[in-house]
Amino acid sequence: MKGSKAKGRQLIKIEEVRPEDMSLEETQLTEQLYNSAGLNPVVDAGLKDYDKRLQREMKLMNKVLGPRGSDIKGYGEAVAKRVALAVYALLNKQYGGKVGDLRSYLMTLEDERNRANVRYDELMGRVVGILGDEYKELRTDSKAFMEKLTTVLGEDLKESKIDQQALAEKLVDIDGLRDRIKTLGKEKEHQTEEYEAQITSLRSEHNEEAGNLRAQIAELDSRIKTLESEKATLTSDLAQLKSDYNQLKKAIATLAGAIPYEEIGGKLGEELYGFILDDSKVPDMVIAGLGKFIDFRKYLGMAAAKGAEEAGKHAGETLNRVLQK
Numbered sequence: 408m409k410g411s412k413a414k415g416r417q418l419i420k421i422e423e424v425r426p427e428d429m430s431l432e433e434t435q436l437t438e439q440l441y442n443s444a445g446l447n448p449v450v451d452a453g454l455k456d457y458d459k460r461l462q463r464e465m466k467l468m469n470k471v472l473g474p475r476g477s478d479i480k481g482y483g484e485a486v487a488k489r490v491a492l493a494v495y496a497l498l499n500k501q502y503g504g505k506v507g508d509l510r511s512y513l514m515t516l517e518d519e520r521n522r523a524n525v526r527y528d529e530l531m532g533r534v535v536g537i538l539g540d541e542y543k544e545l546r547t548d549s550k551a552f553m554e555k556l557t558t559v560l561g562e563d564l565k566e567s568k569i570d571q572q573a574l575a576e577k578l579v580d581i582d583g584l585r586d587r588i589k590t591l592g593k594e595k596e597h598q599t600e601e602y603e604a605q606i607t608s609l610r611s612e613h614n615e616e617a618g619n620l621r622a623q624i625a626e627l628d629s630r631i632k633t634l635e636s637e638k639a640t641l642t643s644d645l646a647q648l649k650s651d652y653n654q655l656k657k658a659i660a661t662l663a664g665a666i667p668y669e670e671i672g673g674k675l676g677e678e679l680y681g682f683i684l685d686d687s688k689v690p691d692m693v694i695a696g697l698g699k700f701i702d703f704r705k706y707l708g709m710a711a712a713k714g715a716e717e718a719g720k721h722a723g724e725t726l727n728r729v730l731q732k
Contacts (some may be wrong), residue, residue: 659723659726659727
């Protein structure tokens with residue numbers, strides 16, 4: 408019998424607590440219970456394996472809450488809020504309304520906490536106003552700051568119900584962060600110096616390479632100008648050679664007709680006749696006697712002219728062959 412009564416006190420059907428039947432106060436209470444109990448992470452954790460259990464839970468959730476499309480998180484929040492309200496109602500019933508007093512006490516504590524925070528802000532404002540520039544210096548030393556804070560506020564600090572130990576720990580954490588910031592600042596300066604040194608080195612290498620390239624470009628420009636000058640000279644020489652070649656070709660073509668064969672024959676005939684007289688062992692009187700019958704000068708001149716003509720032809724043919732090659 409006792410077991411059945413206890414079971415009746417501990418169980419409440421969720422269906423009995425419907426959102427449309429709640430009053431404004433119950434709705435606000437539901438929201439407060441959901442937020443105060445920190446049920447939002449619980450709902451999120453329960454939805455992690457939602458895809459695995461979707462088919463099993465969809466029928467039950469639609470049966471309990473009614474179809475609500477794809478608002479699964481809304482389902483979870485609704486269930487959590489209604490369970491929280493049901494548990495609150497059960498506890499309130501079980502302990503004869505004392506849970507309501509507990510809720511009032513919790514709300515009173517929240518109000519006191521809020522007033523303490525406001526008081527803390529007011530006191531810190533007074534501290535900053537009283538200390539002025541000294542506050543900036545004290546911020547770097549948590550121990551000195553706490554001593555100065557106690558001296559300035561005095562009894563107000565005690566009445567404000569500020570957790571001095573927690574405040575000191577926070578200030579120590581701030582000091583650690585300041586030290587960390589200083590370390591990071593030094594590391595930043597060191598890295599900046601390294602980067603600047605690397606940049607300076609790269610700029611020096613770049614300037615050196617640029618100087619080398621400019622020198623190479625200047626040298627190439629000079630060589631190009633020299634080659635262009637040589638090209639102009641060779642072009643001029645080639646034109647002159649072509650002109651000389653054409654003149655030589657014309658001279659070779661007219662060589663045979665330009666040689667005075669008869670004049671050469673006459674001169675050579677006299678020279679050859681004189682040579683015969685000087686070199687021959689035949690007495691001059693004999694030669695003179697033969698001269699009455701044979702005109703040595705005439706025939707010697709004709710032979711010389713014919714030899715000059717043949718030599719001219721041979722020279723012309725030889726030069727033509729050379730030019731053709």
